[in-house]
Amino acid sequence: MIGRLHGTLVEKKPPWLMIDVGGVGYEIEASMNTFMALPDTGETVRLFTHLTIREDAHLLFGFAREQERELFRALVKVNGIGPKLALAILSGMDEDAFIRCVMDDDIKALTRLPGVGRKTAERLVIEMRDRFPHWQNQAAPATAMENMPTTSGTSSRRDTLADAEAALVSLGYKPAEAARMLSGLDDGQTTEALIKSALARKLSS
Template sequence: MIGRLRGTLLEKQPPWLVVDVAGVGYELEASMTTLVALPAVGEAVSLHTHLTVRDDAHLLYGFAREQERALFRALIKVNGVGPKLALAILSGMDEAAFQRCVMEDDVKALTRLPGVGKKTAERLIIEMRDRFPHWEALEPALAGLEAGGAATPRQDPLADAEAALVSLGYKPAEAARMLAGLEEAGSTEAMIKAALSRRMAG
């Protein structure tokens, strides 16, 4: 099991990133919460990881915070929730917001996330509620975290942001609506963060 990686950030193409560790490039998939907290390409990075082994692939997921990985591992134990949906949930809200939704039975907020229908939201609330009393008080996942510099320039940050949202489960038309008017946000990560915040507020 690979539990943590420390190396140089080689690529950052949401939702994917590549970390060089002693000459070996590890490809990881990460939530948008983690991606916006990453330093610039070429800088040192340390990530908590979770390895999923399937018959056709070994998939590695990266997390900026141990608490985010813990929530990811709890989510994939819920019936009907796989790694892709778990990352979509973690991209749409931080750990503290998710905890509030569960403890307050906020089905409506959960159903704003891609791939989460009413039944899935209700299942998440029921199965996750008993786990949270054992957790320490959660701080917002983005508190105190800053991106360490600008992202690597890309040909079309808007197209990259739209592709990343589609990979999370949003339909192309919906992703385009979420990103409308956000071109001035600058980097791909900034546009994704703003689009997700707009979606949850709506």
Template sequence: MIGRLRGTLLDKQPPWLVVDVAGVGYELEASMTTLVALPAVGEAVSLYTHLSVRDDAHLLYGFLRDQERTLFRALIKVNGVGPKLALAILSGMDEAAFRRCVLDDDVKSLTRLPGVGKKTAERLIIEMRDRFPHWESPEPSLSGLEGGSQPGSSEQDPLADAEAALVSLGYKPTEAARMLSGLEGEGSTEAMIKAALSRRMAG
């Protein structure tokens, strides 16, 4: 099991990133919450990881904080929730926001996430009440961090990359385009994704 990687961030094309560890490039998929908080390409990075082994692939997921990984692992134990949906949930809200939804029976907020219908939201609330990790000293939320691609990013078309990333999370192309409408001025892919998700959840 690969539990953590420390190396150099080689590339980030949401929702994917590549980390060089002693000459080996590890490709990971990450939530938008983690991606918007990553350092610039070429800088050092340390990520908690979760390895998913399937018959046709070994998939590695990266998380900036152990708490996000803990929640990811709890989510994929819920009936009907796989890694893709778990990442979509973590991309739309951080751990603190998700915990509030569970404790407040907030089905409406959960159904704003791609792939989460009313039944899935209700199942998440019921099952996660027992599985949700309890932290005595929660780490600061990432929602207040400044997003934005930083010098060295390999992005060519931030708007197209942002739309592709949203589609990969489960949003329909037309919905992704609508979420990004008017956000061209945000500049970077990560900043546009963050603004689009915030707009969607506030919707």
């Protein structure tokens, strides 16, 4: 099991990134919350990881905080929730927000997440109550979104929008819906910031 990686961030294209560790490049899929906490490429990064082994692939998922990885591991134990959907859930809201939704029976908020219908939301509320990690009652840490870097991207505005739309689609949103989520947003932002704004708009609608 690969539990943590410490190396140089060489590429980030949401929801994928690559870390060079001793000359070996590890491809990792991460939530948008984790992406907001990443430094610029070329800088050192440390991520907690979870390895999923399938017959056709070894999939590595990365998390900026150990608490996020714990919640990911709890989510994939729920019937019908695979790694991709768990990552989409964690991209739409941080750990604290998810816990509040479950404890408050907020089915409506959960169904705003991609791939989460009413039945899945109800299952999450029922099954996750007893699966929260030990830190559920601790004070919430600052979310990765709140600590998002403010550095500007180097790609063109069109490429930034295209990358943001592709990332939203990879999270489970339909292309037309992803385009609507990005419509009217400031395209001078970085890809990560655009995705953050689009997700915030979706969850508040």
